[in-house]
Amino acid sequence: MPDLLDVIARRASRYAFAADPLPDDVLETLFEAARWAPSYGNRQPWRFVVARAPHVLAAVQATLTRGNQYARRAPVLVAMAADPNDGQIREGREYYLLDCGMALENLLLQAVALGVQAHPLGGFDEDGVRAALAIPAQVRVLALIALGYPADPATLDEDTRERDARPRRRKPPEEVRAFDTWAWRESPD
Numbered sequence: 001m002p003d004l005l006d007v008i009a010r011r012a013s014r015y016a017f018a019a020d021p022l023p024d025d026v027l028e029t030l031f032e033a034a035r036w037a038p039s040y041g042n043r044q045p046w047r048f049v050v051a052r053a054p055h056v057l058a059a060v061q062a063t064l065t066r067g068n069q070y071a072r073r074a075p076v077l078v079a080m081a082a083d084p085n086d087g088q089i090r091e092g093r094e095y096y097l098l099d100c101g102m103a104l105e106n107l108l109l110q111a112v113a114l115g116v117q118a119h120p121l122g123g124f125d126e127d128g129v130r131a132a133l134a135i136p137a138q139v140r141v142l143a144l145i146a147l148g149y150p151a152d153p154a155t156l157d158e159d160t161r162e163r164d165a166r167p168r169r170r171k172p173p174e175e176v177r178a179f180d181t182w183a184w185r186e187s188p189d
């Protein structure tokens, strides 16, 4: 049983995808992990639409921004979507977004445990994804997730290889947590 923090720290957004398809049981395990995420009022607003039939996948690939062309090599692109009018906004707090974020992270961590490479993407044309997957107009497409097995980064173009090799950075703990009071004062000037 891998240590949970080790799984969390090993999750990374990598760029090189192998062409090998993902078996159905592997895909289902990823969604099973997402399904167990907590959500406001247990409303479970997340919906995952899998693009893998060649013509559907091609239509979703066509929505990727210029910087996300590497994701064309992933054998599966998943759209994570939710309806904001699903009762998930309370006093302006958009819980459906929080809920979907948690489901996404569950999926990403399960992918690490299965040796699957998963890369979340915000760079896509939302209307294009809706059209490709017959997603209704009121539903927001919050992210695409490129899924597949890892490939050798040597197969990437130079720019993408450089992005892939960048060290992963995080803010130090004191920049993101405080005890008893808000610790981050605006500077006077």
Ligand SMILES: Cc1cc2nc3c(=O)[nH]c(=O)nc-3n(C[C@H](O)[C@H](O)[C@H](O)COP(=O)(O)O)c2cc1C
Pocket (backbone or CB within 6 Å): 011, 012, 013, 014, 067, 068, 120, 121, 122, 123, 124, 143, 168
């Ligand atoms: C909501 C969301 C949108 C993202 N959009 C993109 C994207 O469009 N293209 C991309 O290459 N990476 C994208 N990423 C990946 C982030 O760049 C990445 O998570 C971040 O740099 C931290 O790196 P790590 O995931 O390897 O820890 C996105 C991640 C999230 C959570």
